[in-house]
Amino acid sequence: MTISRPSTNLPTIHWTEGGESCAALWRSEAGVAPPKRILIADDTLSADAAYRLACEGTALMWRGDFQNARQLLQAMARRIDRKPRQPAPTITAAFHLKRMAQAQRARTLGMLLIPCTADHLVPLRRAPDVRQACTEAHGPAGAAYVVSLRELLGLIGAHEWRKQGVAIPACGGSIHPHYGVFAPIRSEYVGLVASTPLPASLSTHNLAFDIGTGTGVLAAVLARRGVVQILATDQDARALACARENLARLGLGKQVDIIQTDLFPPGRAPLIVCNPPWVPARPSSPLEHAVYDPDSRMLRGFLDGLPEHLEPGGEGWLILSDLAEHLGLRPRSELLDLINRAGLQVLGRIDVKPTHPRATGPGEPGDPLHAARAAEVTSLWRLGKKG
Numbered sequence: 568m569t570i571s572r573p574s575t576n577l578p579t580i581h582w583t584e585g586g587e588s589c590a591a592l593w594r595s596e597a598g599v600a601p602p603k604r605i606l607i608a609d610d611t612l613s614a615d616a617a618y619r620l621a622c623e624g625t626a627l628m629w630r631g632d633f634q635n636a637r638q639l640l641q642a643m644a645r646r647i648d649r650k651p652r653q654p655a656p657t658i659t660a661a662f663h664l665k666r667m668a669q670a671q672r673a674r675t676l677g678m679l680l681i682p683c684t685a686d687h688l689v690p691l692r693r694a695p696d697v698r699q700a701c702t703e704a705h706g707p708a709g710a711a712y713v714v715s716l717r718e719l720l721g722l723i724g725a726h727e728w729r730k731q732g733v734a735i736p737a738c739g740g741s742i743h744p745h746y747g748v749f750a751p752i753r754s755e756y757v758g759l760v761a762s763t764p765l766p767a768s769l770s771t772h773n774l775a776f777d778i779g780t781g782t783g784v785l786a787a788v789l790a791r792r793g794v795v796q797i798l799a800t801d802q803d804a805r806a807l808a809c810a811r812e813n814l815a816r817l818g819l820g821k822q823v824d825i826i827q828t829d830l831f832p833p834g835r836a837p838l839i840v841c842n843p844p845w846v847p848a849r850p851s852s853p854l855e856h857a858v859y860d861p862d863s864r865m866l867r868g869f870l871d872g873l874p875e876h877l878e879p880g881g882e883g884w885l886i887l888s889d890l891a892e893h894l895g896l897r898p899r900s901e902l903l904d905l906i907n908r909a910g911l912q913v914l915g916r917i918d919v920k921p922t923h924p925r926a927t928g929p930g931e932p933g934d935p936l937h938a939a940r941a942a943e944v945t946s947l948w949r950l951g952k953k954g
């Protein structure tokens with residue numbers, strides 16, 4: 568494979584094929600480093616051999632049938648999942664062990680590689696047309712590249728979500744999440760924002776801020792509830808594009824301004840809503856930034872900045888689940904302390920039990936984290952300035 572290098576700073580991977588030195592660009596949205604050792608593999612490779620090589624850190628450049636590669640990946644995953652879990656002394660240790668195991672699983676399964684052409688075509692037998700999915704995630708390719716099959720399947724899944732959308736009745740339509748943008752699959756937190764009485768101070772200045780808007784879902788809910796103007800912020804380019812597209816599709820583009828900024832837009836508002844990532848832990852890839860908030864950074868930033876952005880009589884609505892408390896990652900007392908030290912007081916709290924299957928179902932046998940998920944409560948904290 569020859570490289571016509573586009574104006575990107577993607578790394579290059581190298582391997583030998585048919586006695587020749589080959590190279591291609593390496594794409595990994597999950598931020599995985601380019602594999603160092605690459606062998607050519609096809610339909611003749613057994614799942615046991617593929618699994619062993621992947622565990623040893625040897626990547627496999629697939630030249631066989633695409634659907635067989637998919638099956639091989641599943642067979643490798645079964646071999647990983649069959650391994651017994653390490654016992655953990657506490658639920659917090661179980662959480663960290665699970666995250667480590669998930670990262671190791673992702674590394675091993677990421678060793679099966681798929682070539683793509685400069686037009687995002689996969690030049691393999693029975694390969695699906697992934698042009699749309701890849702263009703949505705990467706934009707135009709410009710040069711041939713290599714990607715892990717696992718990541719490519721993730722892109723295809725994300726494309727399906729984006730096409731189908733998630734029905735959110737409180738938005739009066741569907742929200743279409745883009746690749747890498749936090750999707751409002753858990754409806755309970757959207758319901759909280761849709762049903763909590765709006766602060767009376769909105770009647771004098773009808774403006775709200777939505778901090779970390781993601782798909783724009785909460786801004787859309789507020790707009791449907793009659794808030795006249797909403798300033799919605801995010802730092803992530805994909806989230807900003809996604810929110811703009813969703814709000815335009817819902818006919819709310821004029822009511823909601825999408826702004827790229829760190830936390831707050833300039834000025835004050837009588838209502839400020841924020842749904843930060845719920846779990847204080849280090850994201851293991853850039854795609855996890857909306858789920859894990861290291862050292863509760865976004866939560867602290869929101870609480871610390873809230874008083875100077877709230878109008879007198881205004882309310883900050885913090886959406887947060889207590890999963891971190893059940894996992895022993897952030898006690899309730901720490902949250903209350905952060906609220907208090909920011910100069911805020913709790914005006915009220917509305918709680919709801921999650922309804923998604925991981926919380927309500929029986930859980931996988933022996934899953935030490937199931938008890939935490941089953942006990943989880945999602946809350947809307949109504950916060951006001953002290954005094």
Ligand SMILES: C[S@@+](CC[C@H](N)C(=O)[O-])C[C@H]1O[C@@H](n2cnc3c(N)ncnc32)[C@H](O)[C@@H]1O
Pocket residue numbers: 749750751778779780781782783784785800801802803806828829830831842843844845856857858865868
């Ligand atoms: C948990 S998601 C919530 C998204 C959306 N509000 C919702 O409820 O579905 C958190 C969002 O905050 C954004 N974010 C993280 N840090 C931020 C910051 N410092 N300033 C603005 N947005 C931020 C992330 O990009 C992400 O879209």
